[in-house]
Amino acid sequence: MYMQTEVRTNTVQHVDSVGVYRKCIKRPMDFILSLCAIIVLAPVLLIIAILVRTKLGSPVLFKQKRPGLNEKIFTLYKFRTMTDERDGNGELLPDAIRLTRLGKLLRSTSLDELPELFNIIKGDMSIVGPRPQLVRDMVYMTPEQRRRHDIRPGLSGWAQINGRNAIEWEDKLNYDLEYLDKVSFGFDAKIVLITIMKVFKTESISYEGVATAEDFGDYLLRTGKTNQEQYDEGRQKAKELEL
Secondary structure (H helix, E strand, O other), rough: OOOHHHHHHHHHHHHHHHHHHHHHHHHHHHHHEEEHHHHOOOHHHHHHHHHHHHHOOOOEEEEEEOOHHOOEEEEEEEEOOOOOOOOOOOOOHHHHHHEEEEHHHHOOOHHHHHHHHHHHHOOOEEEOOOOOOHHHHHOOOOOOOOHHHHHEEEOOOOOOOHHHHHHHHHHHHHHHHHHHHOOOHHHHHHHHHHHHHHHHOOOOOOOOOOOOOOOOOOHHHHOOOOOOHHHHHHHHHHHHHHO
16 A cells, blocks of 8 residues: 555656646746747858848748647748749649759758747747647647647657658657657757757658658548548638638
8 A cells, every 4th residue: 555655646746747847847948948049049040041032032931820839820930941933823833843952951951940949939839849730731630639739839849859751640640649748858858959969960851752741631632541522621621720
């Protein structure tokens, strides 16, 4: 009886410590560290902005709607990596054509994501958490998979260091849910350290033979896990949420 009580007490203490970190420490720490990073990296941000402006023109920043904490839609900031080239019908050309040499470099080094530091300052994101996916990805997720939005999305995350865009969607979402169960200061620190190492190695940036990551809906349709009607309904719902 004594040992059982001791184990139960230790478990409660662990849950309480994790809860304190997540509720009281994580957000202030994100703000302070991101502010410091912006100050230190200001010259890098300026140089990249000038290069993007020179090579790609305006706008320098790419803005896109993403679902955040509790599925609240926010505007994500990145450095622009693709041109706006269109075909004769006014439709954007495939990503592989519009992705520039500079854009590939920025993506392979994750430098295109540095403006997300301002998202962290605003409270839209965290340094570590599930990566903010597209709204048109969220609408195809199951209720269980959508639990990933119970915490702020991150600049990097558990799925990022376990394959990033090179793993199947289901595995990626499972890693996100696993992070929710393990979130702690030590776990976040581990993810940050591994992220830094992987950035230098430029690992797992995209699927083999694909210029950019495949949308969840496109993946489900390609693998026969949804049909055309459900796919079209999801795309329409995503457009409505982005308004």
